Amino acid sequence: MESLPPNAEVRLAVAQCFRTLSTSTDSKDIIPALQTLHSYLDEGPESGTTSVQRAEFKRAHFTRTLQFLVSNIQADWLHGLTAAQRTELWDGLFLRGPPEQALLVLMEGIGEPCTNLNHLVGITENFLRGGRLADLLWSFCLEARPSDSPQLRETLLGRIVALPDLTANRLHPNNRPLFLPQQYYPLLATEMLTALERTCQALKVCSLYGTDCSLTFVAQTFGKVCIQGHSGLMLSVMAPRLSVYTRSDMVWQRVCWKLLENVPQRWVESVLTGLVQAVSGPDALGRIIGNLVLTNKKAQYVITHKLLLLQYKYETRVLRIVLGYLAANRERRPLLIQVLRSVSQAWANPSAVKHTPLEQQLYVSKALLLCVSLLKDSELQELRSDLLQCMLGGMQSHLDSSVVRIRRVGMVVGECLSARMDISGTKLKFEYDQDEETQELLSLMTPITVDEPEADDDELTPYNMSGDQEISEASPPRYLRDCLETLISSEDPVRVELSLRVAEGLVRKNVFATREISVQLTKVLLHMEDKYSIKGFLSLRQATMVALIVTDCIQVTQYLTTEFYSLNYSLRQRLDILEVLALAAQELSKPITEKGNSSIGIAASTDLTPYPGDNPVHWRQEVEKRIQSKTKRLRKGATQPAAKATPNRYAPVAGHFFFPLLRNYDKPQVTFDLLGSDHLVLGRLIHTLGLFIMVRRGVLFAVCSVFLSMNSQNLLVDLSDQLFETRTWLADVAEGDPDADCRSLAIQSLVLLDKSLKKQLQDQQALGLET
16 A cells, blocks of 8 residues: 555644544543644654654644644643643643744634633743744744745734733733733843844854845834834843944844844834934944945935934934934935034024924034034035024024023024134124033033943843842922922922822822812823833823812813814823723712712712703602602511612713713814824724713624625725724623623624625635636
């Protein structure tokens, strides 16, 4: 009898294992079946399978095997295994083999309803801790992988980058610390560095220099993490290490340059803005990105224009790094000249002096002085006429201003420019008051060399400081106005943190004092940034804003709902507004049970003004009277006293929360378009409005209508990114929603979605057969 080809032999063996695991409950049958599946992952001369068989199993059967295990996670035979056997034979299959397939199956399993969810979550933790992400990224660096489809890569990329969000949506309050962004993204950065280091070693050993190594997938992962707002967490790990690695290793430099070149154009800006803030100096930036500004138009626009003229939120240190990077290389110096001309024109523009914020004018002035300080004498001679025109016109515009600080900036810049150009041996000199701002501007004319660490800090032995105690001379404020003043004007990190930590308690304790400054304090908190890396900053700020709404409901709610549609707010701030409104509404709707908060509840409830048209009291009282008059009570023995009713503080003010948020949802602003590019905020707005009036049925009916009316192909093409989270949400509603109609609608939506997916797959298969 002829032997079967390897693909047929492996297929039959895997099918036999599946039959055994599906029908048998005897561990004598179960363990050999699992060991057979493991044999296709064993490498080395002692393996009982050939390399051809192992390759065929990984290509065609590994994903099916893992999916089979997940679908049988509640099987009796699994619980019959010992803990050691389960770890080795069941969990081990997920921790070996192609890591990209394992990760996709694990994330799919976590996203679906499952009673043994903790088991899959534990395996995913072991997957991350075991360095499997580095193996995954390295596999994409090493191989061309012709069998991978763009759809598979995009799906895998989305799972890697959004893993904290996906797990948070599924696990809710029981999320694991490893899945939080603060731990996950630094881990991903470390794994990415490991993959890059393996690439460097392969290039050094094999002298391939890019022939068979690809950094495309790693660059896509890096760029997508940065565009989603996590560049700080990633680059706090990567930038110092890359700075050290590229200092004396040209292969590392070439790998870094190639990595940045492969970042997709739409994500280049996020990567570069994160890098210029994370690197230690202009030399480090040059070693990491090379001459990217000369080969990539988007990078050139960001470095030479956007960071200098359109944005002004960065520290002076960032300006030194960006301009020092342009000046450090002969090929990049023409861009420094180009930047100088653009910045000088912006500084001398009379309209800009009148209409741009003072902070932006100060930022442009710093950039101008830094550019001039970096010029060589020969370059200065060529630009003398341009600089003279800039100096005369710009000084006139600044000195004509009625703002003292603007006039002072014009004087300082004029002095510095005249001193640098040395016109006829004379220098301008003005009389003005010296302060920190003028001293900083004058210091910019003296180039500062940024010292980089000579060695990696990880190689130093840490000194034992466990017995040290932190001594603080500051004390927390005792009055709310002192707290507000500290948050507005103080530059002391300790005082700011202490004020932020006691703010919520002061708000809830001093009701009448709070109402005098509630809107002003809310405004400060809404615009406050975590400049000092305060532990728990977001939760402290959010809790104080919620307390302000609860204490002074109408004024603060009117302010926040108005600001939600105002200009010049970031999406993060608009999402913060929705979140604190939702939390405050939930708190107001709950009865007051704590004695410590009784005064707050009484004061708040007595002064709440019902929204026009909301008067639920009269008909509720009438219905209650009719029920009481027709109710017969049979009592036998002693009875417990009924729970004391408390007024619902939310009902009279519900309209203040709901209707203002609907006012301008369909009116796009200059920087905010709910029905267009900012649809993420629209989704959160709908969710918040649902919390205000409980419109889950309407939302579910709309989802069901979409699935029923949309063509299956259009559904997959237009809404592919949202289908995964929508399916997970529908499954949660179908399983645990307290409302029967909501559960029914969710089940109908899931059925319609599954039908559309199956129909699309059948159409694709039929098209493939015809082809």
